[in-house]
Amino acid sequence: MKIWKVGKVKITQLLEISVNGELDMLLPDAKPEVLLQHDWLFPDHVSPSGNLKLNIQTFAIETPSMKIIVDTCAGNGRKRMPLAVLDELETDFLPSLISAGFAPESVDRVVCTHLHADHVGWNTRRMNNKWVPTFPNARYLFGKDEFLNTAKENEKTPQSAREIVNAAVFEDSLKPVIDASLVELVESDHVICEEVSMFPTPGHTHGHVSILIRSEGEEAIITGDAIHHPCQLIYPQWCCYVDESPQDAIKSRLSMLERAVKEPSPLLIGTHFSGQIAGTIVRDKGTYRLV
Numbered sequence: 001m002k003i004w005k006v007g008k009v010k011i012t013q014l015l016e017i018s019v020n021g022e023l024d025m026l027l028p029d030a031k032p033e034v035l036l037q038h039d040w041l042f043p044d045h046v047s048p049s050g051n052l053k054l055n056i057q058t059f060a061i062e063t064p065s066m067k068i069i070v071d072t073c074a075g076n077g078r079k080r081m082p083l084a085v086l087d088e089l090e091t092d093f094l095p096s097l098i099s100a101g102f103a104p105e106s107v108d109r110v111v112c113t114h115l116h117a118d119h120v121g122w123n124t125r126r127m128n129n130k131w132v133p134t135f136p137n138a139r140y141l142f143g144k145d146e147f148l149n150t151a152k153e154n155e156k157t158p159q160s161a162r163e164i165v166n167a168a169v170f171e172d173s174l175k176p177v178i179d180a181s182l183v184e185l186v187e188s189d190h191v192i193c194e195e196v197s198m199f200p201t202p203g204h205t206h207g208h209v210s211i212l213i214r215s216e217g218e219e220a221i222i223t224g225d226a227i228h229h230p231c232q233l234i235y236p237q238w239c240c241y242v243d244e245s246p247q248d249a250i251k252s253r254l255s256m257l258e259r260a261v262k263e264p265s266p267l268l269i270g271t272h273f274s275g276q277i278a279g280t281i282v283r284d285k286g287t288y289r290l291v
Helices: 093-099 117-123 144-154 161-179 246-260
Strands: 003-006 009-020 053-062 067-070 109-111 124-127 130-133 139-143 183-186 196-200 209-215 218-222 267-269 281-284 287-290
Touching: 003 209, 003 218, 003 267, 009 093, 009 209, 009 218, 053 093, 117 124, 117 161, 124 161, 130 161, 139 144, 144 161, 144 183, 218 246
Parallel strands: 067 109, 109 139, 139 183, 218 267
Antiparallel strands: 003 009, 009 053, 053 067, 124 130, 196 209, 209 218, 281 287
């Protein structure tokens, strides 16, 4: 668990699982022989054998007025095959969240940067053999474009492995909070509170958003999947194999990195980064580096 302060805002990292190599297929261009050329990626972000190291994690934000959860990981007891790394997890994520001061009943907002399996799982939990909202007093904020695209896809009979997983996600992690009337569909530049807002970073999905925190002259950015791994600072043109629009993903990534090198230099918090999860961005030999 790591904690950062941005002015009057506290941001707490809550880890669900760490993976080493199991998600290498996310970035097909990230070959070991290329990664091994960049010393600063070690040991936090790449294994000695050149495999990607990634976390699935949540960021809990406490402002003077509210408690906010950004992305809710994969969740326990979900059938996610053929995505084996997320299938039937049993972790102590929820007790850790409570220990960090975020009892489910105390959370005011749940924000999902997008609606993939590893970002919405703890939207719900299983009680009495039924999926129910984990955060019963929160408003769940989904980007309008993101949700409408997801709902439209869910109307089709799933065929591919990806569609089968997404259909399961809709049933166990989205539909229960919709049925409970806890969801608000918001624009991609929605202001959550005085210190926290969303901003559009389309590409990974068409409605993908990232999170901006501002307080007392300080800033932080939570990337979502606009940047999956620090190697994309060196190679912003590297895209995830499930990016819906690779060209938009590259454009969003470069825009975020350019924003990050300008004063006041924001703290960049990588939603899937491991080890050194956060840092500032500097220019480095025509590309970027996390320091």
